[in-house]
Amino acid sequence: MKLAIVCYPTFGGSGVVATMLGTALAQRGHEVHFVTYKQPVRLELLSRNIFFHEVNVEEYPLFHYQPYDLALSSKLVNVVQEYGIELLHVHYAIPHAYAGYMAQQMLKEQGIIIPMVTTLHGTDITLVGNHPVYKPSVTFSINNSDAVTSVSASLKRDTLKLFDIKKEIDVVPNFIDMSLYKTEFKDCDRSVMAFPEERIITHVSNMRPVKRVMDIIKIFEKVQKEIPSILIMVGDGPERFAAEEYANKAGLKMKIKWVGNSTEIDRILCFSDLFLLPSKKESFGLAALEAMANRTPVISSNTGGLPEVNEDGVSGFTSNVGDVDEMAANAIKILKDDQVLSDFKNAAFAKAEQYDILNIIPQYEKLYENVLAGT
Ligand code: GMT
Numbered sequence: 450m451k452l453a454i455v456c457y458p459t460f461g462g463s464g465v466v467a468t469m470l471g472t473a474l475a476q477r478g479h480e481v482h483f484v485t486y487k488q489p490v491r492l493e494l495l496s497r498n499i500f501f502h503e504v505n506v507e508e509y510p511l512f513h514y515q516p517y518d519l520a521l522s523s524k525l526v527n528v529v530q531e532y533g534i535e536l537l538h539v540h541y542a543i544p545h546a547y548a549g550y551m552a553q554q555m556l557k558e559q560g561i562i563i564p565m566v567t568t569l570h571g572t573d574i575t576l577v578g579n580h581p582v583y584k585p586s587v588t589f590s591i592n593n594s595d596a597v598t599s600v601s602a603s604l605k606r607d608t609l610k611l612f613d614i615k616k617e618i619d620v621v622p623n624f625i626d627m628s629l630y631k632t633e634f635k636d637c638d639r640s641v642m643a644f645p646e647e648r649i650i651t652h653v654s655n656m657r658p659v660k661r662v663m664d665i666i667k668i669f670e671k672v673q674k675e676i677p678s679i680l681i682m683v684g685d686g687p688e689r690f691a692a693e694e695y696a697n698k699a700g701l702k703m704k705i706k707w708v709g710n711s712t713e714i715d716r717i718l719c720f721s722d723l724f725l726l727p728s729k730k731e732s733f734g735l736a737a738l739e740a741m742a743n744r745t746p747v748i749s750s751n752t753g754g755l756p757e758v759n760e761d762g763v764s765g766f767t768s769n770v771g772d773v774d775e776m777a778a779n780a781i782k783i784l785k786d787d788q789v790l791s792d793f794k795n796a797a798f799a800k801a802e803q804y805d806i807l808n809i810i811p812q813y814e815k816l817y818e819n820v821l822a823g824t
Pocket of ligand 1: 461462463466541570571572573600623654659730732734735736
């Protein structure tokens with residue numbers, strides 16, 4: 450099959466999932482064309498079956514906002530015509546589903562019928578898409594997709610609650626390539642970061658308000674009073690400055706390492722003992738799954754799709770959003786005893802295995818076949 454994948458090329462989860470999906474499909478013999486404004490951060494182009502098409506937006510002084518969705522739909526039309534693409538798979542509704550729909554209409558005029566699958570990732574529904582300035586367009590593009598998927602059952606419920614949806618939504622959960630985590634030898638040398646007696650606690654995110662970065666610092670502040678530990682903060686974003694300032698004032702400067710946007714996430718997670726994700730909202734929590742695949746238990750909030758991924762009392766613990774005291778108490782429960790920690794690590798890994806890419810890719814392939822059969 451020849452398909453075009455539209456996604457955000459950044460560190461965000463939706464772009465990472467789209468990249469992993471496209472890469473796996475290419476390995477299974479499909480021809481995959483990524484269409485986006487920059488090469489996706491995790492995309493390795495060296496494959497016979499992977500293509501990347503950059504969307505360029507010409508700047509013009511008249512425009513206060515450059516029309517990316519127009520440039521994207523035009524690019525899609527060109528790529529479909531030039532490479533004989535059979536299907537569009539757009540990740541993140543805004544503006545990708547809208548641009549995809551426009552491309553479909555333009556192609557129809559030339560007698561080319563091409564189906565579009567839209568995958569909803571979370572903030573395109575709960576935070577951004579739901580805003581009145583976007584809502585009619587998001588509703589329209591979801592209802593006019595040939596198939597719609599959501600990355601968790603929780604996100605499906607939210608979509609049906611917040612929008613007037615007439616289309617069936619299939620839940621196809623996010624996934625991880627477990628073969629990468631099953632190798633016998635792994636360089637998890639923790640001595641580069643911590644002393645032997647210290648536990649390593651980690652957080653990875655874009656540090657936007659929805660991640661509640663201050664809660665992370667407050668949880669760690671309590672934990673480190675009971676357990677010798679360090680906190681590694683991976684990523685960057687608007688909440689970092691205030692959180693760093695608070696941490697420094699609380700005397701935690703030497704115990705927290707802010708490493709910024711790292712390309713060594715798996716290496717860091719591999720030597721971590723605990724992962725913190727106390728988000729206000731999370732449709733899935735891919736970062737938690739990546740931690741679990743690295744045998745790192747998770748302390749998270751119980752919002753959105755997080756309880757589907759992080760099983761309370763098994764792969765870690767879930768608590769109400771903002772319940773820093775309970776999250777810290779649960780973190781201490783996991784970290785204070787070697788055997789308990791080891792049990793949680795094994796359980797986190799076992800839970801991650803449910804989301805192995807091998808179980809999920811066939812679901813997408815089946816969906817593509819159904820959609821193509823319907824056109
Ligand atoms: O919130 C982020 O970290 C980025 C955002 C995105 O759009 O890439 O992540 C969303 O999609 C991910 C992949 O499906 C999910 O794992 C995240 O939970 C979801 N974020 C939110 O719902 C806040």
